[in-house]
Amino acid sequence: MVLTTLNETEGVIAELPFWEFDPGMALEILYILVLAFILVKVETFVFRKISEIAGTRRIAPTMLIPLLKIAIYAIAAYFIIAAVLQPSLSQLVAFSGLFGAALGFGLKDIFADIIGGIVIAFERPYRIGDKISVMGTYGEVQDIGLRATRIVTPDDSLVSIPNFSVFNEATASANAGKTEMMVVIDLFVDSESDAVAAMDILRDAVVTSKYVYISSSCPYTILLEDFPFYKRIRAKAYVNDLRSEFEFCSEVTRRAWIAMQREGIRPPRFPAHIPDVSPD
Amino acid sequence: MEDEALVPDEKEEFVLFEEEINRIQEAIDSFAEGEFSHIALVGEPFAGQHLIMGTIRDQNPDIASYIPFFNVIKGKEAITSTYGTKEIILMDRCHFLALRQIGGFAMLDAFLDMISLSDKMFVTSWNSFTWSYLRAVKGIDKFFPVVIEVPKLDSKTLMEAVLSHYEGDIEFIDDTEQPEEQPLVAMKTVPVNLPFGYTLNIPWPWVNLNHRPAENHGETQPDIEKVVFDKITRIAKGNYGVGLRIWERSLDYPKIRLSKIPDLPCSLDLNIKEAFLLYIVLSMESISFSDLSEIAGPDIDVEQTLYRLTSHGLVEQEKGYYRVNPETLNCVIAYLKRIRMVW
Numbered sequence: 001m002v003l004t005t006l007n008e009t010e011g012v013i014a015e016l017p018f019w020e021f022d023p024g025m026a027l028e029i030l031y032i033l034v035l036a037f038i039l040v041k042v043e044t045f046v047f048r049k050i051s052e053i054a055g056t057r058r059i060a061p062t063m064l065i066p067l068l069k070i071a072i073y074a075i076a077a078y079f080i081i082a083a084v085l086q087p088s089l090s091q092l093v094a095f096s097g098l099f100g101a102a103l104g105f106g107l108k109d110i111f112a113d114i115i116g117g118i119v120i121a122f123e124r125p126y127r128i129g130d131k132i133s134v135m136g137t138y139g140e141v142q143d144i145g146l147r148a149t150r151i152v153t154p155d156d157s158l159v160s161i162p163n164f165s166v167f168n169e170a171t172a173s174a175n176a177g178k179t180e181m182m183v184v185i186d187l188f189v190d191s192e193s194d195a196v197a198a199m200d201i202l203r204d205a206v207v208t209s210k211y212v213y214i215s216s217s218c219p220y221t222i223l224l225e226d227f228p229f230y231k232r233i234r235a236k237a238y239v240n241d242l243r244s245e246f247e248f249c250s251e252v253t254r255r256a257w258i259a260m261q262r263e264g265i266r267p268p269r270f271p272a273h274i275p276d277v278s279p280d
Numbered sequence: 281m282e283d284e285a286l287v288p289d290e291k292e293e294f295v296l297f298e299e300e301i302n303r304i305q306e307a308i309d310s311f312a313e314g315e316f317s318h319i320a321l322v323g324e325p326f327a328g329q330h331l332i333m334g335t336i337r338d339q340n341p342d343i344a345s346y347i348p349f350f351n352v353i354k355g356k357e358a359i360t361s362t363y364g365t366k367e368i369i370l371m372d373r374c375h376f377l378a379l380r381q382i383g384g385f386a387m388l389d390a391f392l393d394m395i396s397l398s399d400k401m402f403v404t405s406w407n408s409f410t411w412s413y414l415r416a417v418k419g420i421d422k423f424f425p426v427v428i429e430v431p432k433l434d435s436k437t438l439m440e441a442v443l444s445h446y447e448g449d450i451e452f453i454d455d456t457e458q459p460e461e462q463p464l465v466a467m468k469t470v471p472v473n474l475p476f477g478y479t480l481n482i483p484w485p486w487v488n489l490n491h492r493p494a495e496n497h498g499e500t501q502p503d504i505e506k507v508v509f510d511k512i513t514r515i516a517k518g519n520y521g522v523g524l525r526i527w528e529r530s531l532d533y534p535k536i537r538l539s540k541i542p543d544l545p546c547s548l549d550l551n552i553k554e555a556f557l558l559y560i561v562l563s564m565e566s567i568s569f570s571d572l573s574e575i576a577g578p579d580i581d582v583e584q585t586l587y588r589l590t591s592h593g594l595v596e597q598e599k600g601y602y603r604v605n606p607e608t609l610n611c612v613i614a615y616l617k618r619i620r621m622v623w
Contacts, residue, residue: 055618179620204382207417210556213620214416240620244552255577259382 029080036076043068044143051129059177062128066121066144073146109164113147116163120144124177125166131174131181131242134161140243154246174242180213181242185235185249187256190266195224195231198265205256206237211248213240230268294444296437296520297332300428304336304403307426308344308368311401318395318423321405323430324613325565326521326606329405332430333372336403344368344403349376352571353387360394370403375410375564378418379575385418392423409563409622416623432518439509441520442527446534452504453537464488504538511541517610525606546611553580554588558604559621561595562612566603 047065051058085095121144126132130141132151139153148160165171175181185206189198203222206212214220220237239248295301300321307319323329330348337346345366353359353376378388395402404424406414414420421427433441443450466488469481512530516523530540550558560575561567573582586602589595594612596605604612616622 055620201382204385208380208382208384210552210621213623215623216416247552251579255382 059129112164133172180238193265317425318402319426320424327430328520348372374404375407435513548615
């Protein structure tokens with residue numbers, strides 16, 4: 001029975017007009033591919049420009065980039081198949097079956113990445129412009145391609161993450177499509193220093209920063225935690241633009257330490273006597 | 281045909297911000313009857329809050345002390361020792377109580393402590409950008425049960441306010457060419473050159489961004505006074521001081537020509553330090569160089585940055601005080617909101 005079906009499929013495929021492939025058709029395919037490529041570049045350029053003009057709402061327009069990319073390539077693929085094969089419905093179904101089997105055996109990783117790209121485009125676990133952490137890499141999403149997502153790390157390295165990783169890796173988005181992002185800043189002070197004064201200084205340093213954004217939905221917090229040889233003052237606040245994450249952290253830390261030193265608040269010191277906790 | 285509704289009634293004396301003045305006066309009258317609530321009057325730079333405070337001062341000379349601030353407040357005595365015995369304290373430009381720097385809220389905290397304990401009534405005026413910052417950071421709105429925002433003016437009110445400064449007639453002249461009206465949306469074809477000598481004409485929808493519907497459908501010419509003040513109000517976005525400045529710059533007394541009212545372009549690209557210094561000038565309205573340097577801190581070279589802001593026409597200096605150029609105010613606000621420097 002299975003043999004009969006395969007023979008029938010082979011018959012249908014044999015009827016496909018592969019022999020009609022000529023130089024004119026090659027040119028047509030080339031036109032389609034070049035047009036699709038140009039359209040993808042143009043739409044990416046246009047939406048990136050729009051997003052930069054949009055300021056704090058810049059992430060929303062970039063959501064359309066991967067969706068349109070997929071749509072353009074899908075339409076281009078359809079036109080190429082239609083041009084080359086001019087298939088009837090039964091031929092198209094049969095060809096799709098064979099094509100799917102070929103993908104399943106030989107190109108399954110690439111196919112999985114493309115499916116991953118489609119899932120990312122529609123489900124949006126992250127978007128272009130987001131700061132994400134995936135597979136141990138942290139950075140800003142530069143592009144969501146059909147096969148891979150490109151991330152720029154803080155040290156300006158471009159890392160390509162296969163889109164398939166969305167299925168089996170945890171992805172953390174620090175800003176979830178918004179421009180503001182929470183930043184955690186830790187300062188460590190000597191146990192004998194005035195921790196309350198240190199908290200006041202860190203609070204002022206945070207709320208007067210050039211980079212801070214405070215609202216009812218983006219509040220700030222200052223926390224104190226005691227450790228055996230030091231105290232940790234932790235500030236949680238939102239930076240107004242996630243691209244300024246590190247500048248925000250650095251500016252607050254620097255200004256806070258200058259003010260703390262003026263107030264006699266010291267960084268932790270190495271303890272003079274470390275208690276002996278060995279079993280002997 | 282003249283629009284009679286737009287002509288100020290000469291029989292009645294025009295009072296700008298009459299509603300806001302009445303609200304404050306009612307609160308002051310209620311205080312005399314035992315009701316008690318501090319008032320915050322909040323407005324953009326040049327919007328007219330100081331005009332309102334001045335009117336309230338003039339209406340209540342016997343019961344109100346007027347304390348305007350012009351510089352950053354550095355000692356508690358400045359906010360505690362000048363009240364005298366009057367029951368109503370009018371404090372103008374209270375944004376000088378807080379500095380955006382470490383330790384910069386001490387005077388504001390002292391002021392809030394004082395009004396929390398005082399049995400006097402405080403009517404205060406604030407810059408709206410400082411107010412929204414202090415509301416987010418210090419919850420300042422909780423200390424002022426009554427918050428009155430200085431409203432944006434419509435074209436008619438701005439016209440009444442501006443013309444009330446002049447006794448003689450102003451001649452309004454429409455010297456602009458009336459362009460032929462183009463449709464809002466039209467189809468055009470764009471030729472696209474393909475390889476091997478092919479050309480493809482692609483139909484393309486075209487949107488006329490400068491389209492303005494004909495107001496009177498060609499039946500009558502619009503009132504030129506209305507057109508002039510509509511344009512000024514649109515550029516000033518209803519800000520009284522900005523509107524007045526544009527009017528004064530465009531007026532060649534006793535004539536004003538429509539073509540002389542400038543359509544101000546708005547395109548800014550500043551670095552973070554320039555933007556922050558511009559924010560400080562905006563939120564303080566008018567600030568001396570020494571105060572500006574103190575708030576900016578050692579991070580910012582104030583002289584160089586001020587030079588760049590001044591040369592861009594964003595900031596101007598008057599009698600040693602720096603302020604945002606009124607004509608660029610709305611552009612500055614839009615830019616600082618876009619980069620989220622103001623909230």
